[in-house]
Amino acid sequence: MAMTRAQGQESQRMQQGEGPAAVLAIGTANPSGTIVSQDEFADQFFRVSKSDHFTALKEKLKRICHKTGIEKRHFHMNEEILCAHPEFLDRELPSLDARVDIVAAEVPKLAESAAVKAITEWGRPATDITHLVFSTYSGCRAPSADLQLASLLGLRPTVCRTILSLHGCYGGGRALHLAKELAENNRGARVLVACSEITLVCFSAPDGSNLVGQALFGDGAGAVIVGAGPFAAGERPLFEMVTATQTTIPGTEYALGMQVAGGGIDFHLAIQVPMLLGQNVEQCLLDAFRSALGDDVDVTWNDLFWAVHPGGRPILDKIEEVLKLEPMKLEASRRVLREYGNMSGATIVFVLDELRRRMQEEGDHGNQLPEWGAMMAFGPGITIETMILHTPRHPKGN
Known part of the structure; x- marks a missing residue:
């Protein structure tokens, strides 16, 4: 059968979604086992790692913890696991296989908890998901966590899976970026983005070189449903990508x-x-807005809403300083940092959820909210993921 170029182009167009992709639902989850107050973390960490005799090192970690802006964190790791695996305390002992055995089962389960919440909010059956993008640094095995999550959720065998490994803190931003492209180029696609991290894979006794990481990172999972138009009855775009x-x-x-x-x-x-991000963040934003709105775009940063990965308090402080943001502009990111710490790639999903909650509360009080916003995530490379977001104006009551 012969097909003309025009027919081929029309066929391609008909396979694409309508308009920009949108976030349709969000879910988050944390391990239920261990919640540690940041004020108590140093004492507990040095006790379980049998390192109390390093008094100067413990005092240093206490000072670092005090400056993080974190109040508590969630962990799958507990003393029972450590008693069963004392090799986790010594980096010189082989322990990777034992760590991977644990996280290979627990990372998908944590992702399932977040995904079930997102799917319930979305309102459609899990079998309507056409694509799955899973981001984690916590697994080194294939088949990977994406296949296990698909099985746990009962997704169709035809679901198209992608695993993003070791992207670290920009993994959530990269996963959402990929989901946007999948949704816009596959008509009717509904993409489940899942990010799940468990710090057990990097736990070790304090040695002076890892204190900042020990003071920052926690465990968590985030899930987002992404799709482009046409939207089904009941689907409500939260953020246009x-x-x-x-x-x-x-x-x-x-x-x-x-x-x-x-x-x-x-x-x-x-x-x-923080300094390197501060030197580059504004140009990344300008490039993204010019791509979206044209070369003559004029953006006032304080007129936007912000979803920024809280990699640490100094990073948020530097971005706020460079962009001259009003104090409350990064409050969604700061609250997530306070309540959960840095959960690597999953953290940006928590920030979007917190931002959504705050915007709904403000809207319920009749306050005028920004229509445009920016999402940013940072990770190894140094890599910066930037996404321009827009909040659709829904008719009142819908």
């Missing part, structure tokens, strides 16, 4: 990264990260 960009800051590979080794995953985080 107008445009997305990814930028890597040249020559910054040294500053932020992860290394898988026999004793688990090692993080390294250079003190220069």
Whole structure:
């Protein structure tokens, strides 16, 4: 059968979604086992790791914890697991297999808890999901967590799965970026984005080089349903995903990264990260807005709403300083940091959920809310994911 070029183009157009992709539902989850107050973390960490004799190191961690802006964090790791696996305390002992055995089961389960909430809010059956994008640094095995999650949720065997491994803190932003492209280029697609992280894979006794990471990271999972028009009855776009960009800051590979080794995953985080982000964040935003609205766009940063990955308090402070943001503009990010710490790629989903909640409360009080906003996530590379968001104006009562 012969097909003309025009027919081919029309066929391609008919396979695409209508308008920009949108966030249709959000769900979050944390392990139910261990919740640690940040004020008590250093004492507990040094006790369970049998390191109380390092008094100076413990006092240093207490000072770091005090400055983080974190109040509590959730962990799957507990003393029972540590008693069963004392090798987790010594980076020189082989422990990667034992760590992966645990997280291979628990990471998909945590993701399932978040995904069930998102699917329930969405209001359609899980079998209507056509694509799954799963981001985690907590697994080193195939078949991966994406297949396990698909089985747990009862997704169709034809669901198109993608696993993003070791993207770290920008994994959630990258997963949402990919979901946008999938939804807009596959008519009727509904993409489940799942991000799930358990820090057990990088737990170790304090040695002076890992204190910042020990003070920052926690466990959590986030899930988002993404789709483009036409929307089915009952589907309600929360955030339109107008445009997305990814930028890597040249020559910054040294500053932020992860290394898988026999004793688990090692993080390294250079003190220069907030400064490097501060030097590049505004240009990334300008590039994204120009891509969305044209070269002559004039953006006032304080006229936007903000969903920024809270990689740490100094990062939020630097972005606020560089963009001259009003104090409450990053409050959704700061609250997530206070309540959960940095959950790597999953954290941006928590920020979107918190932002959604705040915007709904403000709208219920009749306050005028920004229509346009920016989402940003940062990770190894240094990589910056930027997405321009727009809140659709729903008729009152819908």
